[in-house]
Amino acid sequence: MKHRIVVLGAGYAGAYVAGNLARRLSPADTEITVVNAEPDFVERLRLHQLAAGQEIEARKLADVFAGTGIRLRLARVTAVDPERQVVAVADADGGGELGYDTLFYALGSHGDDCGVPGAAEHAFDIAGRPSALRLRERLDSLDRRGEAGSVLVVGDGLTGIETATELAESRPRLSVVLIARGELGARLSAGARGHLRQACDRLGITVLEHTSVEAVEATRVLCADGTALASDATVWTAGFAVSPIAAAGGLEVTENGRIVVDRTMRSVSHPNVYAVGDSAYAIGDNGRPLPMSCASAGFTGLQATDAIVGRLTGRKIANTKLLYPGNHISLGRRDGILQMVDDEAQAKPKYVGGRKAARVKAGILKMSLWSISHPTFGLPKRKRRRVAAAPDASAEKAVA
Numbered sequence: 001m002k003h004r005i006v007v008l009g010a011g012y013a014g015a016y017v018a019g020n021l022a023r024r025l026s027p028a029d030t031e032i033t034v035v036n037a038e039p040d041f042v043e044r045l046r047l048h049q050l051a052a053g054q055e056i057e058a059r060k061l062a063d064v065f066a067g068t069g070i071r072l073r074l075a076r077v078t079a080v081d082p083e084r085q086v087v088a089v090a091d092a093d094g095g096g097e098l099g100y101d102t103l104f105y106a107l108g109s110h111g112d113d114c115g116v117p118g119a120a121e122h123a124f125d126i127a128g129r130p131s132a133l134r135l136r137e138r139l140d141s142l143d144r145r146g147e148a149g150s151v152l153v154v155g156d157g158l159t160g161i162e163t164a165t166e167l168a169e170s171r172p173r174l175s176v177v178l179i180a181r182g183e184l185g186a187r188l189s190a191g192a193r194g195h196l197r198q199a200c201d202r203l204g205i206t207v208l209e210h211t212s213v214e215a216v217e218a219t220r221v222l223c224a225d226g227t228a229l230a231s232d233a234t235v236w237t238a239g240f241a242v243s244p245i246a247a248a249g250g251l252e253v254t255e256n257g258r259i260v261v262d263r264t265m266r267s268v269s270h271p272n273v274y275a276v277g278d279s280a281y282a283i284g285d286n287g288r289p290l291p292m293s294c295a296s297a298g299f300t301g302l303q304a305t306d307a308i309v310g311r312l313t314g315r316k317i318a319n320t321k322l323l324y325p326g327n328h329i330s331l332g333r334r335d336g337i338l339q340m341v342d343d344e345a346q347a348k349p350k351y352v353g354g355r356k357a358a359r360v361k362a363g364i365l366k367m368s369l370w371s372i373s374h375p376t377f378g379l380p381k382r383k384r385r386r387v388a389a390a391p392d393a394s395a396e397k398a399v400a
């Protein structure tokens with residue numbers, strides 16, 4: 001019987017893992033199924049551009065995986081049962097259960113309203129495509145009515161900064177306000193902070209620092225100091241959260257629901273389960289948890305793939321790098337910041353700003369999309385590995 005590998009989620013981590021497995025394992029011994037809720041690969045890194053009104057070409061997952069042997073199941077995962085080794089899915093036909101021998105959990109994350117009253121009901125987020133499109137529709141409707149409109153972007157993390165600058169550049173009639181709880185861009189170096197401030201000035205963005213939003217209403221937000229700020233659209237970018245599915249299934253998770261994994265991305269509670277990307281709580285080479293990021297999706301995906309290929313084929317499992325190289329922040333289409341970080345993930349004084357940084361970021365986006373769109377590029381089929389006689393992901397005998 002073939003070893004059944006089920007990959008949950010076809011975002012940056014899941015699509016990468018599925019493609020990597022398909023090119024490294026023989027289809028004679030393994031069956032790879034990817035479950036994803038949406039039919040397209042969603043370029044999350046560009047959702048602020050989508051919200052701003054730019055056209056982002058969507059890649060059909062059916063095309064991405066065509067000819068790879070990977071089965072695609074378009075369905076929503078509703079539960080995992082690691083004791084019975086099944087996943088429950090729901091689709092237009094009612095759904096059902098999928099059995100697995102090895103599970104890769106890569107369901108990513110969604111916007112976190114942080115429990116702030118009214119944020120879930122009244123604010124927009126851009127952590128997923130449907131919500132980014134809702135924001136875009138709201139901004140288009142202001143445009144159609146001939147209203148300039150005011151947008152409040154809550155949160156000055158990377159997503160908030162990218163969103164505020166993109167909206168201000170693409171829709172210059174909008175009045176954009178960026179709300180930071182502390183100093184703007186506090187995690188950047190002094191030089192990069194200065195660059196960011198200049199970019200906000202150039203784009204006409206009002207920056208409110210040391211401001212904490214306590215409640216969101218339909219047409220305004222309320223701040224901790226009692227101020228009420230009028231808003232035609234409030235964009236909530238104050239963090240990401242993960243689905244409760246892993247915790248509900250009994251997998252060992254952190255307080256905020258991320259799956260706790262070992263150095264090989266294997267669940268510490270269920271050895272047949274691997275977690276990658278935003279869903280995984282993985283410790284990087286610097287001894288700190290890897291942040292939710294595209295880079296972490298790639299590094300955890302590569303390590304998890306190496307681990308399962310090693311365990312199934314009896315080959316040595318390499319310790320691949322688990323790094324966070326730095327922040328690549330777009331400030332509209334013609335400006336950006338590349339902030340280098342040290343081993344402790346703290347900003348180094350060195351940064352690159354301006355057009356060069358924008359070009360590097362554009363290159364990174366292109367490269368990520370290319371690697372997802374060419375899942376079996378790199379190795380001729382004849383180099384695919386055969387699975388050892390008794391394919392059992394949990395069998396320690398195969399572990400190097």
Ligand SMILES: Cc1cc2nc3c(=O)[nH]c(=O)nc-3n(C[C@H](O)[C@H](O)[C@H](O)COP(=O)(O)OP(=O)(O)OC[C@H]3O[C@@H](n4cnc5c(N)ncnc54)[C@H](O)[C@@H]3O)c2cc1C
Pocket residue numbers: 008009010011012013014035036037038042044045046047048075076077078106107108109126127128159162243276277278279292293294295296297328329
């Ligand atoms: C606007 C924006 C800009 C960003 N910019 C950067 C950046 O510049 N650099 C950077 O490193 N990171 C950036 N990030 C973060 C980055 O996008 C994430 O860290 C990355 O997408 C994580 O990859 P993932 O595969 O874990 O999750 P995702 O890419 O989110 O993939 C998860 C997949 O699972 C599917 N899914 C979810 N739930 C279910 C379910 N119940 N059933 C079936 N399918 C499901 C989703 O449809 C999706 O396809 C940005 C994020 C946003 C929102």
